[in-house]
Amino acid sequence: MGRLLCPALLTAGALALAAGFTLFAAVAFGGSPQVTGQDRRASTPVRPAVAASAGDIPSLQTRLQQTPGDHRSWSRLALAYVEEARVSADPTYYRKADEALARAAELAPDDALQLTARAALDNARHDFAAALEAADAAVAANPFSSLAHQLRSDALTELGRYAEARRAARQADDVEPGPSTFARLSYQAELRGDLAEADRLMRLARDASTGSAPAYAFAAFHLGELARGTGDLTAAGRHYAAALDADPDFSPALAGRARLAVARGQTAAALRDYREVVRRLPLPEYVTELGELYLALGRDAEARAQFAVAEASAALARANGVGVDLEVALFEADHGSAEAALAAAREEWAARRSIHTADALGWALHAAGRDAEALPYVRRATRLGTRDARMLFHHGAVAAALGRTGEAREQLRAALAVDNGVAPLRESQARALLAGLGGAR
């Protein structure tokens, strides 16, 4: 990632500046934001239930001016900044969170809330090993904190320790059930490919969120994503509409609607929604999706402009301490240098062995033409049965390159069944590969 950095950064800076003005109501599930679209749960649902909405920032600041020794308020302020970073897509809030936490840690190094806030920040910055360490300490200090168990589950998930992650989510659900534990368990089910259970749990989360528009929007959006993945476009449209009705500022639902428009071939509507999304949240995930849509439409110059913004946005995240190697690996493999992709993917694989890092490394190896080495990784990425279009496609493409016709056909067909508008470019590639295998639909 280097070619267009300066002008691109300028764009991202302006966009981030705009994002600073646009203050969304805090999304109640809180979050460890995945800065790009490495996994579709753009924010693994986390609820910092601890006074952690952006709206709490002013009262906490006032409180701390008066009583700077109140370490709990410092920890809450840190959580609120993490939340604000997530809803505004402005990673500079992570620095503020870090500063607030330093104050809390100075006053109360072993306090459970301080450790919990640390885990939330580390998760948000994608330092999942550190997040796990903090969450372990938080759980030890307060075994009845649902949030600590939830953050521990998030870290374990991203580290690829799925059985433990699920157990931790269940512990959180036993200690204090609520929308955030339902949503997390839904994600665990989704990772296992159990979409019916994922749907049931996300409905629980939605119906328990009638008191909070952003929480309701979050759950409704994910119900839309689940429905779209199973090809039920009508239901998906209903869920996205419900999400936007609850919270018109909830951009992920707008992106969902854009994907739905792509799946239905309504290009103009898709472009309109995507442009609005990236205007509000210039996150690499959305910017790359829009760029790839332009590519699919043959509008290469516009695509390149979007990719430049994606690079800048990633650079901005990195400058604020957010780890983006995984996202960079995937982006470079598709739109940049295979060498850079491989370097980033290896870096990330060394740090954590999740299905998503396996996918990135496999895909980077494929981009470098090393398909035989790629195969075990792309297989590992699909081993849980996750119905993720990108990972299924990557597995299929690698298998196709190696002449493993049956395996390739199975994976590519599965990818096409669940994609439904995420990546039109990938869809046409999958169809072409299938045709080459003699198995086009």
Add this chain to the structure above:
Amino acid sequence: MSQSRRAPRARATALLGVGTLLVGGGLAGLAPGGATASSHREAPAIAGQPAYDNTDLYAFVDPNDTGMVNIIANWSPFSEPTGGPNFYPWATDARYDIKIDNDYDAKPDVIYRWKFKDARTPKPSDSFTGNGTFLYNNGPVTTLDDENLLFRQTYTLKRIAVRKGKDGVRTLLKNAPVAPSYVGDASMPNYNALRDAAVKAYQGSGRQAFAGQAEDPFFLDLRVFDVLYGGDCKTQAGHDTLAGFNVNTLALKVQSKDLVASDRSVVGIWSTTDRKNSNGKFRQVSRLGQPLVNEVVIPYQVKDTFNTLKPRQDAAALPFVKKSELAATLNAVCGTSAPVNDRTDLVQVFLEGVKGINNPRGKERAAEYLRLNTEWQQGQTFNRLGVVGGDANGFPNGRRLQDDVVDIALQVVGGVLKGNAAQASTLGDGVDKNDTAFGADFPYVALPHSGSITKKAPPAQTGSALLTGGPSNTGGNGGFPTGQVSLVGLGALALVAGAAMARTARKNGAAPASA
């Protein structure tokens, strides 16, 4: 582009955001987001789900009919009167319990259980706002079943006699109406009539039940607890932090004989909230017996644990009570000489009951709940300090709405019952009574604040200090800027700073583009 050039822009963005937030917060009013109090937003794990959050419990012999007992339990702390569009519903995936132990084994013998149902147009699964409308009501609401009330709740109330083998369950009320959130005077021109209609008699003999919104009857100045966070004991107090807020109330008026076992007039009372988990199993997520236990007795670190415990498990808390952390802090910060160790007096007040009043046998199993002697204590003169003030019908013998539990708790911790009366009796938060008068009869809690009334600005500081015997404070408002003014001021400042930095950033940002 170098790091140094990127940095100012990043800072400008952040500052702009904060400026907007501060201005917004200042205009929206004082939200006590960062505050903690008697189980108001106390346990971190339940801060985000107020409908499940127990705040306060009261139990007292009815002053008008001493054969009866009133039990009042509150949820949904800090309900802002202008809290639309959804206001403050009861949770429908929860059970709200009031539990009674009448044989001193710290296990429930009688449970009163509320479960709520929504009548909502449309259902939550259809849409959040409902057919494009944000309205709670659609025109004036004059009765509880008024068509204009778009969101209604009803409840079923059961009394469960816990027995070995099979419990005895009796349904006391079915589909009883909940008094709605007080949206405003235009929507609800006669809220009092709605309140009255929501008071339901059951089983005769004066028994009544109520569920609905009420003014938060708890009164205190939260800032007295700042001493725990390095505040000094000259802390200015005297302003009721909870003035202007509502809660959701469950109230019961029962015959004393409904609660007690044959020959034992003292009962233990506590409230719990259970919530269904993802598998439909109920989990206890909140518990409340005595007030201020989390502030005065239980260290913050174990609050979540405490919320999930049963009173039977409370003996584990004995060491925390016997060695008083708060007393040590008071001594260190304020120079008091409150006894720290061997606090059997605190154990009596908070865990075992006071001998001769609500500890009938002299030695009881330690359990944190309200202990109420259901027999009216004759010859007492009302005193807001209850037993400490010589009035045996008040806290910690149960708890009345008027009992000043903060002053009582501070004075008890200060050692008023343990040879330090002269000094301890000066402790207090400067708030001696509720900001709103209580009702003359059941359910006694005051009507909720109306959503159409603009909240009053906090009154000027009265100059009462945590330790009235401490050095006097002559510094005007004691270093506490009034919230509204300072919020707006600071917000505007941050905005100006943010805008200035944004301009600088744009200038700086222009350089590499032209380079």
